[in-house]
Amino acid sequence: MAGETLHEEREELGPDILDRHRAISTIMEELEAIDWYDQRIKASSNAELQTVLLHNRNEEKEHCSMLVEWLRRHDDEFNSHLKTYLFSQGPIREVTASASASPAGSDGSLSIGSLKG
Amino acid sequence: MNHLFRELAPISDAAWQEIEKEARRTLKTTLAARKLADFVGPLGWGASAVGTGRCTSAVAPASGAVEARLRKVLPMVELRVPFEMRRSELDAVDRGAKDPDTDPIIAAAREIAIAEDRAIFHGYPAAGISGICEGRPDTAVQIDDNYASYPDYVATALNRLRDAGVDGPFAIALSERCYTGLTEATVSGYPVLEHLRRLLDGPLVWAPGLEGAVVLSLRGEDFELTVGQDFSIGYLDHDAERVRLYIEESFTFWLQSPQAAVPLVFPDAAGQA
Numbered sequence: 001m002a003g004e005t006l007h008e009e010r011e012e013l014g015p016d017i018l019d020r021h022r023a024i025s026t027i028m029e030e031l032e033a034i035d036w037y038d039q040r041i042k043a044s045s046n047a048e049l050q051t052v053l054l055h056n057r058n059e060e061k062e063h064c065s066m067l068v069e070w071l072r073r074h075d076d077e078f079n080s081h082l083k084t085y086l087f088s089q090g091p092i093r094e095v096t097a098s099a100s101a102s103p104a105g106s107d108g109s110l111s112i113g114s115l116k117g
Numbered sequence: 118m119n120h121l122f123r124e125l126a127p128i129s130d131a132a133w134q135e136i137e138k139e140a141r142r143t144l145k146t147t148l149a150a151r152k153l154a155d156f157v158g159p160l161g162w163g164a165s166a167v168g169t170g171r172c173t174s175a176v177a178p179a180s181g182a183v184e185a186r187l188r189k190v191l192p193m194v195e196l197r198v199p200f201e202m203r204r205s206e207l208d209a210v211d212r213g214a215k216d217p218d219t220d221p222i223i224a225a226a227r228e229i230a231i232a233e234d235r236a237i238f239h240g241y242p243a244a245g246i247s248g249i250c251e252g253r254p255d256t257a258v259q260i261d262d263n264y265a266s267y268p269d270y271v272a273t274a275l276n277r278l279r280d281a282g283v284d285g286p287f288a289i290a291l292s293e294r295c296y297t298g299l300t301e302a303t304v305s306g307y308p309v310l311e312h313l314r315r316l317l318d319g320p321l322v323w324a325p326g327l328e329g330a331v332v333l334s335l336r337g338e339d340f341e342l343t344v345g346q347d348f349s350i351g352y353l354d355h356d357a358e359r360v361r362l363y364i365e366e367s368f369t370f371w372l373q374s375p376q377a378a379v380p381l382v383f384p385d386a387a388g389q390a
Contacts, residue, residue, distance in 0.1 A: 108121040108349040114156030
C-alpha cells in the first residue's frame with residue numbers, strides 16, 4: 001500500500017484506519033484520474049482516442065462511486081452527511097437548514113424504511 | 118410547510134419528538150412484512166404508481182393503422198389513521214413528564230402497521246394488491262392448534278418451496294395465535310419455537326396482521342414493497358383540549374414470485390378462501 005502517505009506510525013493505526021486509508025487513497029487516485037481524463041479528452045483532436053478516453057474516464061467514475069459507498073458503510077459521520085446532501089434538490093446550502101429543522105418543520109417522515117435484515 | 122401541515126399544530130418540539138418516538142417504536146415492533154420483503158423507496162408523496170412492464174390493448178383514439186396499448190400499473194394506496202392527543206399530556210412533556218399518555222399514537226401506529234401487513238400478506242383487491250398468502254393457495258399446508266406438530270408443517274412447507282425450485286434463506290411469519298401457541302409449546306422439554314429456528318436459516322417473525330403463518334424465501338426479487346410516503350404524522354385540527362393528528366403512508370406491493378411462499382392455514386381460514 002502507499003505507506004508513504006501515512007502520517008502516524010503504522011502500528012498505532014489499527015486495521016480499520018488502515019482500510020479507510022486504502023479506500024480514501026484510492027478515491028483520491030480515481031478522482032485525479034477523472035480530472036486527467038477530462039483534460040485529455042478536451043485536448044485531443046482524435047475522435048477515436050477521445051471515445052476510448054471517455055470510456056476509461058467513466059469507468060473511473062464507477063470505481064469512485066463504489067468506493068464512496070464503501071466509505072459510507074464504514075463511517076457513520078459520512079453516512080449521515082451523505083444522507084443529508086446526496087440526491088437533494090434546491091440550493092445545497094439550504095439542505096443543511098432543512099435537515100436541522102425543528103420536528104414540526106421536518107418533512108414528517110418517521111423514516112421506518114426497510115426492516116429486513 | 119408540506120401537505121402534513123405540522124407547523125400549524127400547537128405542539129412543542131419536545132412533544133413532537135415524544136409522539137414520533139412512540140410511533141416509531143410501535144411500528145418497528147408491529148410491522149412484519151417489512152422484515153421479509155424487498156423495499157423500494159420512499160419515492161415521496163408525489164409518487165402515484167409502480168409500472169409492471171405489462172399493458173393491455175386499448176381502443177385507438179383514431180381509426181386507421183393506429184394501435185393503442187394501456188400500461189398496467191400498481192397504484193399507490195394511501196392509508197391514514199386519525200388520532201387525538203390531549204393537550205394537557207403534550208404540555209406535561211415540556212415539563213419533563215416521562216410517562217405522558219401516548220396510548221392514542223400507539224393504537225394508531227399499531228392499526229396502520231397491521232393494515233399494511235394485512236394488505237401484503239392477504240391481499241387488498243381494492244388497491245390491486247395480491248397478497249403473499251394468496252398467490253399459490255394450492256400449495257398451502259393445513260395447520261391446527263397442535264403446536265407440537267409445527268416442525269412437521271414447516272418441513273412440509275420447506276419441501277414444497279424446494280420442489281418449486283425456490284432457494285433460501287427461508288423465514289417464517291407467525292400470527293399472534295400461532296406465535297403464542299408456539300411460545301408455550303414444548304416437546305420433551307424442548308421448546309418447539311427453538312425447533313422451528315433450527316429448521317429455518319432466516320428469521321422467525323411475529324406478524325399480528327397475519328392469519329395463520331407463512332414460510333417464505335428471503336432470496337430476494339420475489340416480494341417487493343414500494344413506499345411513496347413512508348409513515349408520517351400530520352396535523353388535522355385542534356381545540357382547547359385536544360389536538361387531532363393522523364398517521365399516514367402510501368405504498369403498493371408487487372407479488373413477483375407467488376411460488377416463493379407457502380402459507381400455513383387453519384381449516385376455518387381455508388374454508389373461507
